[in-house]
Amino acid sequence: MNILFICPNWAGLATPIIEEISRQGHQVTHLDHSDLSKFKYIDNYHRIISKIYSKLSGVNYKHKQTDTQIDKILKAFFIGRDKYDVIMMMEPNIFNRKHLDILKDNTNLLVVTLWDSLRKSPDNAENIDMFDFKFSYDEVDCKAFEFKKINNYLDPDWHPLIHYDECQYDLFSIMCFTKERYHHVIDILDANPWLNSNIIFYCDHPRKMRYIKDSRIKSTNKLILGEDLAHCISQSKGILDVLQGDQSGLSFRIYESIGYQRKLVTTNPHIQHYDIYNTNNIAIISDENNIPRDFFDKPYELIDKDIVERYTLERWVKNIMDEIAC
Numbered sequence: 001m002n003i004l005f006i007c008p009n010w011a012g013l014a015t016p017i018i019e020e021i022s023r024q025g026h027q028v029t030h031l032d033h034s035d036l037s038k039f040k041y042i043d044n045y046h047r048i049i050s051k052i053y054s055k056l057s058g059v060n061y062k063h064k065q066t067d068t069q070i071d072k073i074l075k076a077f078f079i080g081r082d083k084y085d086v087i088m089m090m091e092p093n094i095f096n097r098k099h100l101d102i103l104k105d106n107t108n109l110l111v112v113t114l115w116d117s118l119r120k121s122p123d124n125a126e127n128i129d130m131f132d133f134k135f136s137y138d139e140v141d142c143k144a145f146e147f148k149k150i151n152n153y154l155d156p157d158w159h160p161l162i163h164y165d166e167c168q169y170d171l172f173s174i175m176c177f178t179k180e181r182y183h184h185v186i187d188i189l190d191a192n193p194w195l196n197s198n199i200i201f202y203c204d205h206p207r208k209m210r211y212i213k214d215s216r217i218k219s220t221n222k223l224i225l226g227e228d229l230a231h232c233i234s235q236s237k238g239i240l241d242v243l244q245g246d247q248s249g250l251s252f253r254i255y256e257s258i259g260y261q262r263k264l265v266t267t268n269p270h271i272q273h274y275d276i277y278n279t280n281n282i283a284i285i286s287d288e289n290n291i292p293r294d295f296f297d298k299p300y301e302l303i304d305k306d307i308v309e310r311y312t313l314e315r316w317v318k319n320i321m322d323e324i325a326c
Helices: 016-021 042-057 059-078 097-105 139-145 179-191 206-211 224-236 251-257 269-273 305-309 313-325
Strands: 002-006 027-031 086-087 106-116 135-136 168-176 197-202 217-220 236-241 265-266 280-284
Touching: 002 016, 016 027, 016 168, 016 313, 059 097, 097 106, 106 313, 135 139, 135 313, 168 179, 168 224, 179 217, 197 236, 197 265, 236 251, 251 265, 269 280
Parallel strands: 002 027, 002 086, 086 106, 106 135, 168 197, 168 236, 197 217, 236 265, 265 280
Antiparallel strands: none
16 A cells, blocks of 8 residues: 555654554655644744734634645645555644645545544544544543554564663653653652662753752653663663553553563553553552562563564554555
8 A cells, every 4th residue: 555654753653663564565655743844933023923913813823824834735745646545644633624635635545543542632633533544542532432442562673681680770761741740750759769760751841851859850851762762771670651641541661661571660550451461560550659569579571472462563553454454
């Protein structure tokens, strides 16, 4: 199939998907969100004028200009191109109905696979009716909106760099900063003072970094990716998974724990209903935030290969392609 894959390559998540779709025999064109939304203020005067316009008109100037840019870029993109068999995306909230009409005119199937729950990103639901196939990893959304259930996946490049017994830390995590998450992590560290942890918050604005004052927690304005991330995970016996809001699906940290063969401490109780659940490898923490003191004493237990295979990127792509080909 000839596929247009529209997805931000944030944290490099899009690259292995594109490579795997191609490996399975499909022709793939990638359109990054940064290629579509390029609005920038010319200067401070332009910024001031835009605020005045927004206040007087009731229309957000930046959003209006961005929508216009996306409209023009999409129309130009499809000039001289054959109609795609499939257009697939992860975050439809950057498009309005006019944009989606342009996309539907240039494909046989419009497909969305949501990375976030609709409770976390409700704006993704605004034009969901325009899609021919809708996939989500979130069990609640699947039941409420009749989406097709699909899990997240293991990246084939994830593997431990050092042995479990050689780890420097008990627990590692890097996560996007929110006040709710930050305070939850503090509660976890307070409840388990014996933990030797390496917890990092990624902050996309200096004011967020100034909010982090606990000496047990680090902050960074740079994403930790690739080999650097593999090194950080491998240096710890476990990964901390702190959910944002009301989430029922499994985050990528859970799949990283499998790939890197590290234990998992999670606030997600839904994981106990999956076949990867093993009390030796996974500790679910509740309101008390307690982690069993001996949890990291026993080594990680390898999961059966047949079970792991169900969560690979190869299976993820195949499941989607099989479903939309029916």
